[in-house]
Amino acid sequence: MSQLSQRSDVAAFLAMDIMRDANALSAAGEDIMRLEVGQPALAAPDEIRKAAAHALEADRLAYTDALGMPALKARIARHYQETYGHGPDAADVIVTPGSSGGFILSFTACFETGDKVGLAEPGYPAYRNILKALGVEAVGIPVGPETGWQLTVDLVQEAEKKHGPLAGIMVASPANPTGTMQSPETLGALIADCEAHERWFISDEIYHGITFNQRAVSAAGKGDHVIVVNSFSKYYCMTGWRLGWLAVPPRVTRTIERLAQNLFISAPSLSQIAAMAAFDAQPELDRRVAGYARNRNILLEGLPEVGITHIAPADGAFYLYADVSNLTDDAIGFCKRMLHEAKVAATPGLDFDPVRGHKFVRFSYAGAEADMAEAVRRLKAWL
Numbered sequence: 001m002s003q004l005s006q007r008s009d010v011a012a013f014l015a016m017d018i019m020r021d022a023n024a025l026s027a028a029g030e031d032i033m034r035l036e037v038g039q040p041a042l043a044a045p046d047e048i049r050k051a052a053a054h055a056l057e058a059d060r061l062a063y064t065d066a067l068g069m070p071a072l073k074a075r076i077a078r079h080y081q082e083t084y085g086h087g088p089d090a091a092d093v094i095v096t097p098g099s100s101g102g103f104i105l106s107f108t109a110c111f112e113t114g115d116k117v118g119l120a121e122p123g124y125p126a127y128r129n130i131l132k133a134l135g136v137e138a139v140g141i142p143v144g145p146e147t148g149w150q151l152t153v154d155l156v157q158e159a160e161k162k163h164g165p166l167a168g169i170m171v172a173s174p175a176n177p178t179g180t181m182q183s184p185e186t187l188g189a190l191i192a193d194c195e196a197h198e199r200w201f202i203s204d205e206i207y208h209g210i211t212f213n214q215r216a217v218s219a220a221g222k223g224d225h226v227i228v229v230n231s232f233s234k235y236y237c238m239t240g241w242r243l244g245w246l247a248v249p250p251r252v253t254r255t256i257e258r259l260a261q262n263l264f265i266s267a268p269s270l271s272q273i274a275a276m277a278a279f280d281a282q283p284e285l286d287r288r289v290a291g292y293a294r295n296r297n298i299l300l301e302g303l304p305e306v307g308i309t310h311i312a313p314a315d316g317a318f319y320l321y322a323d324v325s326n327l328t329d330d331a332i333g334f335c336k337r338m339l340h341e342a343k344v345a346a347t348p349g350l351d352f353d354p355v356r357g358h359k360f361v362r363f364s365y366a367g368a369e370a371d372m373a374e375a376v377r378r379l380k381a382w383l
């Protein structure tokens, strides 16, 4: 019997397992507080949905250019100028099926089979798993409170001493699961170091727009080795529309175009038309971010009262990453009991950190404000 490839033997996403159990309990009539899901509770704002409804009636919804609709590419390029004052030309914006599609395209374009790529651990698990599926070795670089749970030049250089040269590094700011951000200085130093060593710098900026203390700095257009990955999923509340984008150096664009033509043909055209309206929804989206800030405060006040005191600095995104080693060293069992006994769903840290994650839990506060307060109340009664 033929065997399945070694490359495809990637880890399951435990958050999805907890989500499945929480869905089953909800379907059975249980009232579960959903702090496990990494997506906004609200639908895309009205102007986005209206644009889609109109397009559904009026448009043929055919394939678009593999790199995306020119008008959307131009609108994204304008967004960079308006938001950061720098960024790619429209020609070097590539519209992708979610940032997940952007990872597949950029990793395939940048890395050879057998290359090594450095990633902060804890980190978003798909980086490691997509790299593995492409035959690229993910080198987990442990990060902690000393560096704000983010990579630094020193950590990257130490990793190279231990593991050999890295073909690239992946940075996310704000990050999932920690919510922590890179300082502009560290981000700049990492980019400079990557440029000097001809190492790809892949910047996942999917949580830009959802920040509480400082504005996020974009790496877009900052070097010949800098690839920015972004998405309409989180700030724009469009997870199921499966739309993201890349901002790449001009020398990379044609290669990714050829890959995109073959791998995806194009990103969904209905979503692309709708996304044109996303940039006009900013006032509503910023009100939603203010809601996440209130949720965050409820948890930051409430969790310490139940003994969850060690929480990574929640600079952005909508996650709290908590060290629960004073309560358990089996985060999976802990999350299962929390779900079944306290009716609160959260994600065990092992998804994000295969080494230390058994002592950590990620709480998502992208849900309703009342649910955050209720989750704290239930945890108090449970713990």
Ligand SMILES: Cc1ncc(COP(=O)(O)O)c(C=O)c1O
Binding pocket: 038, 097, 098, 099, 100, 101, 124, 172, 175, 176, 204, 206, 230, 231, 232, 233, 239, 242, 243, 244
């Ligand atoms: C850090 C990070 N990057 C990328 C993604 C994937 O997002 P999408 O493919 O919906 O754009 C997620 C989803 O949770 C994420 O947390």
